[in-house]
Amino acid sequence: MDQAVATEGRREGAKPLYRQMKEDLVRRVMSGEWRPGELVPSEVALAQEYRVSVGTARKAIEEMVLERLVVRQRGRGTTIARNDERYEPFRFYRLHVGENTKAAYSTSYMSCTPARANAIEAKGLNVKRGTAIVRILRLRSHEGQPAVLEHIAILEERCPNVAAIINNIQPESIYGLIERAFHIIIRRVEERVQASAAEEEDAEILKLTVGSPILEVMRKAFDLGGAVIEFRRMRAVSDIHYFNEIG
Template identity: 30%
Template sequence: MASSSTPSALSSTANAAGSGVSTPAFSPLYQQIKGLILHSLQHGEWKPGEVIPSEMDLAARFRVSQGTVRKAIDELAAENLLMRRQGKGTFVATHAERQVQYRFLKLTPDTGDAGEEGPAQRTILECKRSRASADVARALQVRTGDPVIQARRILSFAGVPTILEDIWLPGQAFKGLTAEQMAEYQGPTYAMFELDYGVRMVRADEKIRAVLPDEDQAALLLVSQQTPLLSVERLAFTYNDVPMELRKALYRTDTHHYHNALS
């Protein structure tokens, strides 16, 4: 839980030149309040979809002005971590909300729109407990050999297999996850992670390149090995940049394209 004491706006850092003299490093007060709110979100004080205390209550808790709290909340809302609702308060953003439901799903049909097409049909090929390889361990910031959940699934549109995904999750955070659970949950996968495991993905880094599939991948996507596919490697993070999912996906782009709106 965040401390109720007033955060200090001044911290000392060692002189970069190595002189041994400490130099002050200033952090705006609202940024420190933002950090305290993030700490409470990360540790589950307020769950996804729940209302957080009012600006007045938070100002009293942290012993700062309401304006300082408001500026911190404004930034968190701009980052889609909190959502303001007129007359109702400020809520923890959740992937169950339609406006954030598809933040990381950007495949768009060439004709029509994603809303008309409807959600993808999911086929879970496997979901098992395994040991982290060196590459997976590095990405998820765990030790090589630590337990991870490894899943593979196909996403289809109109019965056509379009996306092949391999997913790795930290074993401790997602203990007990099964293929049946992934298959039966009808909403967004990230909403299931929130509801069942208390893990909210808040941002992701992605690497995109064009590749040719191997024999197994081509068979699963019903294409030839000479068909170019879009490879998307995603590392998704929860609060405070803690990595919680590594996902490697292959996209068919004969009827869909990968869409990213920049602002």
């Protein structure tokens, strides 16, 4: 179907035209039409394609800029944002020690293997129990002391062979790896914070006693289409706190 005609036919929808256009552009990014670092057509060209005003096209692009999905580059044009352009390192990391020090001084991978989702992982990933995943155990240390134990589950179907890639590279940023290797952009995360108690594995790795108070953060990472790609349980020692600035 002709893109301009299809979009023109949605003019009478409830959403503003620029937002309809922006959502269609995001869909095209998801389909792989443009990948991170690649140029997208100019606002004039997009306006002609969608049969809208340049102002409408500009507003659609501006929304994508605000969401860090695209980057305007003087003298070059607008490109799909790469992982390092979309957000600063540890953008989604909210665990701190002291006033404003992130509890992530060093990272070590303890295991990364194909597995089947257990009940907790299945709920976190919004899939059926037994779905193929990659299960990762990763430790973050601060000043040489174990601080945060991360239990990470990634959907194998969306990221095939990711276990071998992670074991080979052991990346600091899993989201950056997912983007580079599978062209999946992590758009947002959702976190739930609660008090918990150290289990046997936590106690052994974090050097605690079983039953000691710990902080637990459960995170879901979503792609551009709103599907969960990764589920993560972060189990932190008691002197770690969760910090999030709003506004």
